[in-house]
Amino acid sequence: GLFGNKGWTPAWRNPAPKAEYDMIIIGGGGHGLSTAYYLAKNHGYTNIAVVEKGYLGSGNIGRNTTIVRANYFLPGNSEFYSHSMKLWEGMEADLNYNVMHSQRGLINLFHSDGQRDAFVRRGNMMINQGDDAELLDREGVRALLPYLDFEQTRFPIYGGLLHRRGGSARHDAVAWGYARGADQRGVDLIQNCEVTGIDIENGVVKGVQTTRGAIRAKKVGIIVAGRSGQVAAMAGMRLPIESHVLQAFVSEGLKPVIDHVISFGMGHFYISQSDKGGLVFGGDLDFYASYASRGNLPMVEHVMEAGMTLMPMIGRAKVLRSWGGIMDMTPDGSPIIDKTPVEGLYIDCGWNYGGFKAVPASGWCMAHLMATDTPHEVAAKFRLDRFRTGHILDEEGTGSQHN
Ligand code: FAD
Numbered sequence: 001g002l003f004g005n006k007g008w009t010p011a012w013r014n015p016a017p018k019a020e021y022d023m024i025i026i027g028g029g030g031h032g033l034s035t036a037y038y039l040a041k042n043h044g045y046t047n048i049a050v051v052e053k054g055y056l057g058s059g060n061i062g063r064n065t066t067i068v069r070a071n072y073f074l075p076g077n078s079e080f081y082s083h084s085m086k087l088w089e090g091m092e093a094d095l096n097y098n099v100m101h102s103q104r105g106l107i108n109l110f111h112s113d114g115q116r117d118a119f120v121r122r123g124n125m126m127i128n129q130g131d132d133a134e135l136l137d138r139e140g141v142r143a144l145l146p147y148l149d150f151e152q153t154r155f156p157i158y159g160g161l162l163h164r165r166g167g168s169a170r171h172d173a174v175a176w177g178y179a180r181g182a183d184q185r186g187v188d189l190i191q192n193c194e195v196t197g198i199d200i201e202n203g204v205v206k207g208v209q210t211t212r213g214a215i216r217a218k219k220v221g222i223i224v225a226g227r228s229g230q231v232a233a234m235a236g237m238r239l240p241i242e243s244h245v246l247q248a249f250v251s252e253g254l255k256p257v258i259d260h261v262i263s264f265g266m267g268h269f270y271i272s273q274s275d276k277g278g279l280v281f282g283g284d285l286d287f288y289a290s291y292a293s294r295g296n297l298p299m300v301e302h303v304m305e306a307g308m309t310l311m312p313m314i315g316r317a318k319v320l321r322s323w324g325g326i327m328d329m330t331p332d333g334s335p336i337i338d339k340t341p342v343e344g345l346y347i348d349c350g351w352n353y354g355g356f357k358a359v360p361a362s363g364w365c366m367a368h369l370m371a372t373d374t375p376h377e378v379a380a381k382f383r384l385d386r387f388r389t390g391h392i393l394d395e396e397g398t399g400s401q402h403n
Contacts, residue, residue: 011176012183017190020216021049023370024208026195026231027224028052030061030171031348031355033178034363035223035370036187042364043371046186049217051210053194057175060225063293063325064356065248065280067261067272069106069166070131073122076381076393077334078129083378084361085131085165091360097177099169100275106166106261107136107145109310111155115266119161126163134162145262148311155266155309168261168272174359198234198345205235205344219370221346226291226326228349235342240331240387241350244285245324247295249303251317253277267306271314279317281307285327285353295324327352331387333396337365337375338384346370347384352396 023039025032028050039045052058070085072078092099110116116135123133141160142150150157183189190212197209198220207216224231226243254277261272271281283303286295300322307314330336330350335358337348348366351358365379375382386392 011180012189015188015190017049017051017193017210017212017215018188020207021188022047022217023219023221024048024215024217025050025221025223026208027059027222027227028056028175028179028189028191029059029223029225030175030178030359031225031351031362031366032221032223033175033182033189034359035221035348035366036182036363037178037185038363038367039371040182040185040187042367045371049188049190049215050182051193051195051208051215052189052191053211055191056179056189057172060325060327060355061175061359062172063248063323064171065270065272065282066168066171066356067106067166067270068101068169068357069163070129070357071106071108071122071126071133071161071163071166072395073125074393074395077395078125080361080365080378080382081357082129082131083364084358087360087364088169088357089165091174091177095177095181097173097180099173099177101167101169102275103165103167104260104272106163106263107141107160108163108263108265109141109160110158111266112158116158123161132164134164136160136162144260147257147313149309152309155264166261170275171356174356178359178363195231195234198231200235200342200345203341203343205342219344219346221348221366221370223348223366225328225349225351225355228328228347232340232347235340235345237340239349242289242329243291243326244287244329245290245292245295246282246285246327246353247299247303247322247324248280248282249300249322250274250281250320251279251314252320254279254317262310264306264310267309269303269306269310271307271311278320279314285329286324291326293324293326295322331396332392332394334393335362335382336384337362337369337379337382339369339373340384
């Protein structure tokens with residue numbers, strides 16, 4: 001920075017779009033970049049472009065609160081996130097990139113007997129899946145998180161479910177690592193190029209229209225998170241998705257004080273501390289459909305109140321900034337990785353609050369689907385037609401421990 005950014009070697013090329021590719025990925029977020037990376041690495045496709053309307057990592061991949069966990073309950077979700085966790089654990093070596101993956105442990109607090117029962121069941125599912133879970137009683141939580149308010153009576157702390165392999169990672173480094181890895185394998189990463197139309201002839205995809213001209217392709221993947229509804233509409237599809245804004249907050253940098261990720265589901269609040277020292281925290285959606293990536297004050301107030309209820313000490317810290325991201329919400333809280341009714345057109349979307357932890361497995365499974373035309377076994381339940389057939393994966397209830 002002090003040298004005016006001169007003399008730096010770019011981490012990836014900045015190519016102009018070619019007239020034709022074997023495959024085009026629409027969207028240069030975490031999922032689009034990881035899909036391109038695994039298409040090249042696992043399946044040998046290199047004549048691919050990722051077409052991104054802004055700059056790489058400008059979407060939710062650079063806006064989330066970085067929680068990585070494998071504590072899902074339902075068959076269908078549980079094996080997928082378990083697979084993702086294993087990919088996280090090998091990611092830095094695979095990409096040769098420091099994404100600051102930190103398995104500092106995630107603690108989901110519970111505040112009633114009923115909630116404890118639900119977390120016992122969840123913990124058993126996690127262990128059956130081969131992941132880790134430990135039930136903490138009140139004193140077990142106090143030993144790890146002595147700064148919580150154990151005297152408050154509104155939501156008394158009964159205990160917590162500890163997931164030691166859960167934690168966080170530096171979100172934009174994940175985008176950069178996959179981008180560099182894809183570029184090194186020949187993938188064209190085309191920035192400032194918005195897809196404005198999808199070309200379809202006789203039910204078969206032929207390519208895309210963009211602000212930098214038409215690009216032909218044999219296969220196209222829509223991987224645009226909060227813009228999924230709009231881009232799918234270009235192919236005549238109406239998705240079972242609503243876009244909502246989710247806000248997040250970071251405090252001024254503090255000395256190390258919170259060394260876990262803590263989720264306070266009853267208060268719709270969660271918090272961790274970044275490696276720079278900022279307390280990173282957030283809550284629930286703003287609860288109205290929107291494409292504006294900024295939120296409103298009532299949710300700000302709600303989040304601050306919940307934080308103060310749980311750990312009054314944070315009232316002494318100053319909020320440095322807040323921001324929002326557009327979430328692609330499905331009715332059952334689970335994602336979609338599937339073919340579409342248009343031949344050669346695929347979709348990966350519906351990540352709700354929780355798509356950061358899914359970045360590696362989503363790319364892995366979407367690449368498998370696009371390369372082989374069959375769903376990967378750990379993503380086989382993420383079907384687009386489940387809202388018509390009723391085979392839903394209703395894990396929206398994990399909202400209490402979302403992100
Ligand atoms: P994005 O990065 O949004 O990528 C989509 C890309 O598509 C964008 O770059 C966009 O510019 C591009 N695009 C859109 N339309 C077009 C077009 N027409 N042409 C070309 N390009 C287009 N998940 C977790 O697991 N843990 C968390 O702790 C967590 N916290 C979160 C906190 C907040 C505040 C937010 C907003 C999200 C959080 N998430 C979390 C969710 C997670 O960030 C998302 O689910 C995930 O990043 C979405 O996938 P993506 O990275 O591919 O999306």
